[in-house]
Amino acid sequence: YLGPAVATGNTVVWVPAPTTSLIATALVECFIEAGLPDGAINLVLGDGAEVGDEAVVHPGTHAIGFTGSSATGATIARRGAGKPLLLEMGGNGPTIVLADADIDMAAAQVGAGCFANAGQICTATERVLVHKSIHDRFIEGLVKAAAKVKMGDPFDPATTMGPINNAVAVDKVLSHIADARARGAEIVTGGNVASGFANNLYFEPSIVTGLTRESLLNVEESFGPIAPVLTFETDEEAMELAASSPYGLSAAVFTSTIKNAFAFAESLRVGIVNINEMSCYWEPHIPAGGAAGTQSGLGRTGGRHTLMEMCDLKTITVDITR
Structure with a gap:
């Protein structure tokens, strides 16, 4: 989510899984070293039930992306109701x-x-x-x-x-x-x-x-x-x-x-x-996501599909006769 979100001009609040805090910190350090503007990606560490929930319900959060278990994804969907959601959840393929x-x-x-x-x-x-x-x-x-x-x-x-x-x-x-x-x-x-x-x-x-x-x-x-x-x-x-x-x-x-x-x-x-290929084969430009009505998520990640999930579509009309 990080690359597409920043590429489309968004500010990101990232709450990683507590078991991946060191990896997340190292990655953010890479972003800083690469010259990413201050505040473009904000890393917040802590328990998901507390820190993650605050990020989901906060009025300053305009959209939510999540990869994780179906149970946690369902909770996020309820708590973040009314906000655009991109949820990549569990599978039993x-x-x-x-x-x-x-x-x-x-x-x-x-x-x-x-x-x-x-x-x-x-x-x-x-x-x-x-x-x-x-x-x-x-x-x-x-x-x-x-x-x-x-x-x-x-x-x-x-x-x-x-x-x-x-x-x-x-x-x-x-x-x-x-x-x-x-x-x-x-x-x-x-x-x-x-x-x-x-x-x-x-x-x-x-x-x-x-x-x-x-x-x-x-x-x-x-x-x-x-x-x-x-x-x-x-x-x-x-x-x-x-x-x-x-x-x-x-x-x-x-x-x-x-x-x-x-x-x-x-x-x-x-x-x-x-x-004739293993179920976990995937390329980053290919749309990936769960089928509707299942416990595997909402929306599609992958290439332009992720980019579109990170944007608002705006319609602008101009009457060229006036």
Whole structure:
């Protein structure tokens, strides 16, 4: 939000997540060093429930942009009612692997979508819906993808997956896996906090199969390095499973038939559909946002779409005959 907001002449009050205060401070220092005028970006640190709420309700705030959880986004929408809102909220994006998909390629891409950034991306692959006829072969490929993950220091170039952000987030991942176990699911690999690290924030890349549609892994956002796998036998069943979550941010479809690809892309109630590509693939100029009526947000970020969200449209008419 910062670049587009400043580029369109706005003054910004930025309230970052408390867990990212140092990064936010470093970025603002870069803006200052680059010569940004004093007061163009104002960094305010503190608890979101207090500091963030004040920024939302203050009469001097004319518009609000937010990226974060659906629960917090819903609160901001209520508290900021009447102001323009750009909300990028949670996701539980389904990835659908059809029977005619390139299985090895799909497994590799799904692994990347599940484990990139330890699953802490709103468009991460949170659910994998696989045609029953290729389930076993797909799982074999996904296990290989998980085995290639190298956990470690995020600043080490050899590391491919770092830690989860905080202990509360780890507890949520553990609770979702425990719920899946209680409902009869199988933990193929992972499922635990990783050992051998300085803290308990590193989590094993995990694959879970045999899920029911009532499982928390299916209906909620986990935000961890988990590949929850469900099976389907018909396209209709796949669509029903895809729609069984209240989120509608992103999805992916793997198939070798363009007709199948667009049939699903047109029907999925999401803002982004990637074909034969992981669900979290995105380029900054592409519009991104949640589908209407879901818990994934309002408006669109990306290129000119973000710029337009940062502006007021004004109509000016001139009678040239007078």
